[in-house]
Amino acid sequence: MLYREAGQFKTNYVADRAIFPLREDRIGLGLIVLVAYSLAFLGNDFLLQAVLIPFLVFSLAAIGLNILTGYTGLLSLGTGAFMGVGAYACYKLMTAFPEVNVIVWIFVSGFFSAGIGALFGLPSLRIKGFYLAVATLAAQFFLQWCFIRIPWLVNYNVSGALEAPLRTLFGIPIVGATATPQTRYLVVLTIVIVLTWLASNLVHGRIGRMWIAIRDMDLAAELMGIRPLQTKLLAFAVSSYYCGVAGALLVFLWYGGAEYDVFNINQSFFILFMVIIGGLGSLIGSFFGAALIFIMPIVLGIVLPAIFEPLGIPIAAETIEHLRFMIVGALIIFFLIVEPHGLARLWQIGKQKLLVWPFPY
Amino acid sequence: MDILYKIFIEPFVFMGEAPDLLIQTLWEGLVSGILYALIALGFVLIFKASGVFNFAQGIMVVFSALILVGLYEQGVPALLALLLTGGAMLILALTVERVVLRPLVNQPDIILFMATFGLTYFLIGFGELIFGGSPKEMITSELYLPQGTTEVEMLGGFVRFQHLDIAATVIASIMIGLLAVFFSKTRIGRALRAVADSHKAALSVGISLNQIWVIVWFAAGIVALVAGIMWGARAGVSFSLQIIALKALPVLILGGFTSIPGAIIGGLIIGIGEKLGEFYWGPLVGGGIETWLAYVIALLFLLYRPQGLFGEKIIERI
Numbered sequence: 183m184l185y186r187e188a189g190q191f192k193t194n195y196v197a198d199r200a201i202f203p204l205r206e207d208r209i210g211l212g213l214i215v216l217v218a219y220s221l222a223f224l225g226n227d228f229l230l231q232a233v234l235i236p237f238l239v240f241s242l243a244a245i246g247l248n249i250l251t252g253y254t255g256l257l258s259l260g261t262g263a264f265m266g267v268g269a270y271a272c273y274k275l276m277t278a279f280p281e282v283n284v285i286v287w288i289f290v291s292g293f294f295s296a297g298i299g300a301l302f303g304l305p306s307l308r309i310k311g312f313y314l315a316v317a318t319l320a321a322q323f324f325l326q327w328c329f330i331r332i333p334w335l336v337n338y339n340v341s342g343a344l345e346a347p348l349r350t351l352f353g354i355p356i357v358g359a360t361a362t363p364q365t366r367y368l369v370v371l372t373i374v375i376v377l378t379w380l381a382s383n384l385v386h387g388r389i390g391r392m393w394i395a396i397r398d399m400d401l402a403a404e405l406m407g408i409r410p411l412q413t414k415l416l417a418f419a420v421s422s423y424y425c426g427v428a429g430a431l432l433v434f435l436w437y438g439g440a441e442y443d444v445f446n447i448n449q450s451f452f453i454l455f456m457v458i459i460g461g462l463g464s465l466i467g468s469f470f471g472a473a474l475i476f477i478m479p480i481v482l483g484i485v486l487p488a489i490f491e492p493l494g495i496p497i498a499a500e501t502i503e504h505l506r507f508m509i510v511g512a513l514i515i516f517f518l519i520v521e522p523h524g525l526a527r528l529w530q531i532g533k534q535k536l537l538v539w540p541f542p543y
Numbered sequence: 544m545d546i547l548y549k550i551f552i553e554p555f556v557f558m559g560e561a562p563d564l565l566i567q568t569l570w571e572g573l574v575s576g577i578l579y580a581l582i583a584l585g586f587v588l589i590f591k592a593s594g595v596f597n598f599a600q601g602i603m604v605v606f607s608a609l610i611l612v613g614l615y616e617q618g619v620p621a622l623l624a625l626l627l628t629g630g631a632m633l634i635l636a637l638t639v640e641r642v643v644l645r646p647l648v649n650q651p652d653i654i655l656f657m658a659t660f661g662l663t664y665f666l667i668g669f670g671e672l673i674f675g676g677s678p679k680e681m682i683t684s685e686l687y688l689p690q691g692t693t694e695v696e697m698l699g700g701f702v703r704f705q706h707l708d709i710a711a712t713v714i715a716s717i718m719i720g721l722l723a724v725f726f727s728k729t730r731i732g733r734a735l736r737a738v739a740d741s742h743k744a745a746l747s748v749g750i751s752l753n754q755i756w757v758i759v760w761f762a763a764g765i766v767a768l769v770a771g772i773m774w775g776a777r778a779g780v781s782f783s784l785q786i787i788a789l790k791a792l793p794v795l796i797l798g799g800f801t802s803i804p805g806a807i808i809g810g811l812i813i814g815i816g817e818k819l820g821e822f823y824w825g826p827l828v829g830g831g832i833e834t835w836l837a838y839v840i841a842l843l844f845l846l847y848r849p850q851g852l853f854g855e856k857i858i859e860r861i
Contacts, residue, residue, distance in 0.1 A: 309845050309846075310849070317842050319838050323838055326834075454660075500671075504668045504671045504672040511668060512665055515662065518658050522647070
């Protein structure tokens with residue numbers, strides 16, 4: 183009833199090419215952004231610190247991997263390591279040049295990650311499919327080894343861990359122990375919105391079309407004049423840039439400090455789950471995937487005791503942990519069977535249905 | 544120049560000076576290579592017959608070993624426990640085929656790959672729920688596996704052979720030989736190869752895909768059980784064995800996803816290369832290079848032969 187295409191006329195080509203052609207979509211997006219910002223003032227610390235900040239960080243990483251896997255069709259299992267490069271680069275830059283604002287360094291650290299990503303993307307010209315996935319595992323294990331073995335990366339810190347020093351923006355602490363979840367959430371939210379907007383413009387433009395052409399058939403794309411090497415490396419670089427920024431956010435605005443183990447192979451798999459469950463080749467899917475994979479275990483941790491304890495079955499914390507693993511695994515299979523194209527496709531179908539509701543034609 | 548000397552000359556001088564150490568390192572590489580090959584074999588079996596890259600192979604290794612040890616701890620005699628574990632793998636194969644593979648037939652490869660990820664998570668949770676997360680001892684002597692070591696004097700030193708390693712090599716070789724015969728000589732083996740060539744053509748001559756999938760998943764389960772016993776006897780049965788299973792991936796790409804001899808030779812190259820690299824070149828960069836050396840070796844090989852050593856040649860058409 184409220185969601186109607188009728189009466190909205192497109193009178194020029196710009197309007198026709200708009201990403202959100204419907205007025206309702208634009209209003210909805212504005213509302214979502216508004217709600218996201220107001221949550222900083224309405225939500226409590228638990229919601230911000232344990233749910234929303236990590237959700238946004240993982241969404242950003244998922245967008246990064248989605249550019250590579252979903253849009254360009256290159257399977258990567260090195261996401262965790264690329265996130266790590268961003269985090270370590272940010273730490274080095276922050277401590278070496280403390281006078282420059284930390285926000286600048288968060289954005290710059292992504293470029294280091296992009297460089298490393300493009301380097302490990304070089305084999306992608308010759309290797310395809312699962313072979314490439316295993317090749318990116320080399321990046322994962324090699325980089326993780328570097329994080330452990332090169333003490334210079336953590337400024338010869340005895341604990342070998344990254345620790346967030348105190349940094350401020352307009353005099354308000356945003357990184358470090360005294361930064362409140364509220365300010366950190368606002369910073370993360372703003373960065374994620376800016377980068378998502380950039381990614382949206384990238385994938386809808388000429389570069390995005392090149393990526394999609396390579397994904398659909400790289401030989402044919404090459405014959406049409408798209409250079410595969412440059413295009414694939416660009417995808418690796420942009421993807422790693424997003425992952426690197428996400429890694430820096432993860433350490434400095436969520437954990438406040440981390441060890442090399444944060445960027446292990448499980449992190450890479452975790453992000454890949456989000457991308458596939460959310461929907462390959464869809465930006466909004468990255469958010470859905472991150473929400474499902476990250477928030478579902480939290481919800482299960484709250485819901486499971488609530489179900490079992492009234493039945494007189496007390497369950498230990500580790501049992502919940504095991505059940506959580508089982509349920510997450512089962513749900514992944516379930517979602518793949520129900521909708522192999524991910525949650526983004528379900529969203530699309532839902533919107534289509536809503537357009538013609540209440541009449542099914 | 545000093546660094547070049549350390550990389551290119553010193554290790555070889557050391558090898559020549561202490562040939563017994565070299566033999567020892569080669570032997571250790573050989574054993575771990577064969578065991579990698581055994582894990583990789585499970586991947587190859589399933590990939591050949593169904594085109595599924597089965598990520599859950601690693602957890603199947605852990606899971607089967609856990610069932611075996613768990614049953615023995617419940618008082619089941621060791622050999623009966625072995626049989627029952629085989630039965631459990633059959634049930635797993637049937638369930639996977641019915642619940643995961645059949646509804647996902649004809650989906651893109653990456654979707655099936657992801658589904659095996661889901662399976663991995665499910666099995667991790669299930670295994671920990673039933674058997675607990677703590678590491679267990681493998682029932683080595685109850686399964687009549689030899690223990691102890693023999694020291695052989697050769698080349699001016701002693702080389703140490705663990706009996707268990709010898710047994711592992713022999714059993715793995717027998718296993719691989721049996722599978723090769725099974726694939727080339729039996730009726731089911733021929734059907735498997737037909738399915739590997741083309742699903743549609745195999746269906747049209749009356750081969751049941753569902754049945755074939757159960758068979759390969761069961762065979763992969765048995766291979767996983769053997770690998771689980773061997774690795775378990777060497778390193779204890781725990782979920783950290785999964786990381787070892789990831790090492791089977793470079794073996795796999797080295798040998799090619801579809802080749803059984805490839806898996807074996809790839810396993811040997813990776814196993815020996817890794818041990819030699821760690822022992823002779825590792826100290827130069829502070830050690831621990833075993834974690835990534837295998838992947839880098841595989842990556843370098845791939846740059847020259849993108850389909851692996853024995854994989855089918857990739858022909859691309861528009």
